[in-house]
Amino acid sequence: MTSTPPRAESKGLRTQWRRAWSTRKAGASALSAPLRRELQTRYGDLSHLRRVGTRPPLREYFTELFDRRHFIWAGARGEALTRYSNERLGMAWYILRPLLDAAFYWVIFGVILNISQGMENYTAFILIGVFMFQISSRAITGGVSLVKNSKAMIRAFAFPRASLGISMVLRDLMSSAPAILIMIVLIVAIPPHEAPNVAWSLFPIILALQVAMSLGFVFFFGWLGALMPDLAQAMSFVSRLLMYGSAVIFPIERFVDHPAILAIIQLNPIYVALDMYRMTLISGAVPPFENWLQLAAWAIGGLVVGFTLFWWNEERYGRE
Structure with a gap:
């Protein structure tokens, strides 16, 4: 009775392993029962293994995100x-x-076009609008190119892709912090001098x-941008449309004759957020429920919704 040489047997196992893992199925579930038993005898439990680049279950995904919290923080801070x-x-x-x-x-809207007429503190109004609008605006415009700009890292390393979006928002928040502090100082310093009160808390x-x-927004537009890369070319228009549609530089009372x-x-x-900022910092009032x-x-x-869509499409982000 002839026995199979160890080298040939090992080569046969490797061939079956590659064939099984080249399928679209993920992990050890793609292996046939005899091959799974043979591999478990040699290497132990394989139930925790999955094909590289596949979408893990949500619970495992959140665990991986938490385990990489230091990587996310360091990446955001470094950028x-x-x-x-x-x-x-x-x-x-x-x-x-x-x-x-x-x-x-x-200068353009307050002085030349005189939109500030009838407003008690147009300077604070426009400071809040411009400074705070940029947080959400950068999330939308940057989210569209998130996957495209991170292709090299996505292909080189195995990690939850959502960490890219979290790192991006953290980076923008860090970079916005000094500007937000200056904005608050200017609101207090420039006439008519808004005084801090309880509502500011x-x-x-x-x-x-x-x-x-x-x-x-980052997750949703990251998912959408991966599906439609050409969308990035329209984001400058979208950003301007959002700015005028969020009452960044003029009050919505200008549209009382246009109810739609x-x-x-x-x-x-975004308008709701800006309006709430203005209520607290300018009017000193608590926004309504x-x-x-x-x-x-x-x-x-x-x-x-954004996270679910982004996670659901996880597998395709590293492809051409």
Whole structure:
């Protein structure tokens, strides 16, 4: 009775292993029963194995995200610190860019077009609009190119792709923090000098809801951008449309004669966030419950829907 040489037997097992794992099925479930038993005899339990690049179950996915929290934080911090490293003014541009934008819009709309007529504190109005709008605007425009710009890393390493979106939002939040502090200082310092009050304590809560909503935007547009790469070419138009449709530089009272446009703007979650900021920082008032409910619904619902779509499409992000 002739026995199979060990080298030939090993080669046969490797051939079967490659054939089984080249299928579209994931993990050890793709193996035939005899081959699975043979491999388990040699290498132990294989139930935890899956094909590289496959979408893991949600519970396992969240565990992997948590295990990589230090990687996510370090990546976000590193990008925030080095973004303007080649510029002479360096990180000062995180403050100067939104300041220049606000000054430009203040001159054009507040002075030349005189939109500020009848408003008590147009300077604070436009500062809040420009500075806080950028958090969600960058999430949308950056989310579309998230997968495309990370192709090299996605193909080189096995990790939950959602960590890219989380890192991006963290980076933008870090880079926005100095500008937000300057915005608050200017609101207090520039006439008519808004004084801090109890309502200002609601600012961090509104910011947290906006950040959660922006993370949902990153996941949703990251998923959409992976399906339609050409969408990135239209994002400059989308960004401008969002700016004018979020009452960043003029109050929505300008549309009282156009109820359809007014209703659309009021449904815009970015406008809701900006309006709540203005209520607390300018009027010193607590936003009504309806605003809290609407913003929370967008933050939670948008994050759940965006994350689910992004996770569901996980396998295709590393392909051509």
